[in-house]
Amino acid sequence: MKKKIDKNELIVHIFLMIVAVFCLLPLLFCLKISLEPSRFAFQMPTVRMNGFTLENYINVFSRQDLMLPNWFANSVLVSTVLVALQVSVVSMTAYAFARLKMPGKEILFSVLLFTMMIPAQVTMIPVYMIIKNLGLLDRFLALWLPGIANVFGVFLLRQFYSTIPGEFEEAAKIDGAGKFRTYVQIMLPQAKPGIIALSIISFLGSWNDLFWPLIVMNKLEMRTLPVGLTVLNGTYATERALVLAGAFVAILPALIVYGIFQRKIIEGTMLSGIGGR
């Protein structure tokens, strides 16, 4: 009996291993090309490495017409600041919706939920006009301002705030803490798991976003990494090794973050409920 189960498990392992290989092969193959001398890029794929070099990475970073270091720095700045702004605003809002007495808040909350059903593309043309008229095209504010009011984030954190026992607030009140102080010092720390999850979800979302930065960031030096990659891919299609090296400069930080925060990211996926895309 026991042996039979092990045999079944072995078959499942073999199957899953094959899937795992297929899953990683496209990435490994592209990584291999980016690490080989560029003259090998246009030939049928081989299993064996054709030499090893970092020339493609050095090229992609030092080419004046590419500005990869700029794009990288832009992406880091855009995503970090957006997460900070968004999480501080959203958390306060979620707390109010969960705990504070406000006539009419149910109606307001249903308006929020209603807008979640409307795809973001509907707002993009008017938001673009606003950003353009404010003279914010090619400015970081164009990426920050529209991203702050994240309805999904309110929805997510409201659940966290709802589960905190009421005694904490009462104790703070008796000790004479004001409302804002109660929120910052007592309630905020209790919602830490939710805040971390939201930060990771929205960091990755912003780091990987293509459509919006593509529209509002046109100057070469203002582009974010994903938009920069489309430039690289379009302009240098004939230099395959260079393009792939550029792609890996974008992929590696995401993989490192994933390696470190694996558990948190996967928890975040479960919370966001939709499973990525």
Next chain:
Amino acid sequence: MKRNKLTMYKVKDIGGNYLFLLPFLVFFCTFTIGPILYSFFMSLHRWPILAKEHPFVGLDNYRALLKDKIWWQALRNTLYFATLTAVTTTIFSFVLSNFINNLKRGANFYRFVFYTPVVLSVAAMGIVMGWTFNTQYGIVNAFIGLFGIAPVNWLGSKELVIPSLSLASVWWGFGGPMIIFLAGFQNLPSSYFEAARIDGANNRIIFFKLTIPLMAPSILFIIITQFIAHLQVFGQSYLITGGGPGRESYTTIYYLYQTAWRYYRMGYGSTIAIGLAVIIFTITIIQYLVGNKRAKVEY
């Protein structure tokens, strides 16, 4: 008098609560509610971006949309892509997560590996998959070449371009639903499975008669949310095929992008966006109704 004072205090007290919402509401009204309404307004006008005047044209843009061959082709491509990708992703991730769930060891390893492509941006994924499906130098053709099959023009042929983009997207995204299914499996009552085993049911019977019915609500949820998410496909067309060959991989959002930010026709662009929104909204409502009905039946 005393009572009055108390109400005054209370009103002030509650009024202060609204300050917590203020920053959010400012941004929410400016960048979500306002634009949603303004989008309708713009769709009723001819609105070239640089023109000083934007003449009111009533429903002309909507009439034009209904007769627009490119819109219908883009919509057809999008629906085809979304259906194919949602169904394949759901089946694939469900089967895999079922296998992983029954493992005694190694579950975390597979979960880690299968989720890896999810962390790529659509731009990076597009570059990697574009080369993977490349006719002359891609590994897909190298692989089928091992079995003596001649190279296939995956991204350049009318029939294969959407299935290829779909396959690339399944590769990219199946890790997400897999995680959700794995969490769902953890919540299934193990007593049912033990009882079934004691009654002598084999793995296949357990999978079809027990696992699938118990997981049906999750499966439905995933397939619909996947469908909605993939209706909004853009990056794959923009990066990998540029909408081609011809317009065979035009998607609705790619067409929106072209109309609004290549030809700067903001009024007609808004009409396209609203057209897509109506479709997505309808599906969301159906999902909500079906979900509610299910919940009522089961509990």
